[in-house]
Amino acid sequence: MRAIITWFIKNPVAANLLLLLVFAGGLLSLLTMKVEVIPEVSPDQIEISVEYRGASPQEIEESVIRPIEERIASLSGIDRIISTAREGQGTILVEVLTGWDVHELFNDIKTEVDGLTTLPREAERPIVRRVVLRREVLNLALYGEADRETLKYWAERVKDRLLELSGITEVEYHGLLPREIHIEIPEKSLRKYGLSLDQVAEMVARESLDLAGGRLKNPREEYLVRVRGRRYFADEYRFLRLFG
Known part of the structure; x- marks a missing residue:
């Protein structure tokens, strides 16, 4: 260390050039650094969720979770599988090996799950998604003396208007039932x-x-x-x- 200090004392031009290089590198990093007030964190996890209304946790485990686990267990890149069965819903959390391509494993899991044909007919189709941790910025409440269809219409209008604003990438609304298609046969x-x-x-x-x-x-x-x-x-x- 003493030899390095002595060399810089004898060569002040080199010391000044090194200082300028460090300063320029820091300035460049500052200008190109991505800054987010509320950052979006994507852990290396993939979630599979299935709704099976009216089914007990035991039924969920036997008829939904086990077939999916057996289907994806042989895929490369999986570190651990954590499954949860509760009343009317089953959730499977897949933890990805460190350094593995999460996008590739996501596509592999989705392909396997979409090709599964042994799930109960009463169960909803499995939803496969990457786990993304987000923080809410703002909550809005829409209410009034109106029926559900009217409230849903205006909720969708508000959602569309908010998404038109710069800087807003996602808006969700809750509390309203999804639309359904009823088929009636005499x-x-x-x-x-x-x-x-x-x-x-x-x-x-x-x-x-x-x-x-x-x-x-x-x-x-x-x-x-x-x-x-x-x-x-x-x-x-x-x-x-x-x-x-």
Whole structure:
């Protein structure tokens, strides 16, 4: 250390150049540093959640959690799997190995889960997402003497207006039921074609699926193949052929 100090004393020009270099590097880092008032933290975790209304925790564990765990257990990059079964819902938290490509493992898990066909028919489709930790900036309450549809309409209008503001990337609203599509079939029609409501429900579910089709690879790129067949609007079900 003494030798270095002595050398800089004898070579003041080099010392000044080094000082300028350190100062310039610090200034450049300051100008390019990303600063967030409320930073978004993405831990190396992937969550799979499934709603199964009316099911007990034991039913959730046996019919939902175990099949999913068995499906993804052999994937590379998984450090640990933590599962939770509660009334009406099952959650599987996948912790990713340090240094592993989280995006690649997310795609692998989603492909495997989307291809699972042994879950109960009454269960909702599994939702696979990366865990992102966010902090709320503002809470708004929308209320008034109006029906739910009116409140939902204005909640969506407020959400759209907020998203138009610069600096706002996500807005969520809670407390309102999601829209549902009801399919009504006369009992006479069921008897005519020898069908039950359970059979019709199974056929409708089978005709409204997004299916994983595997992967296509070349030396430089990799593509995930998916068949999109899920229906979102009532008109898409109106002329659905159930058989024949």
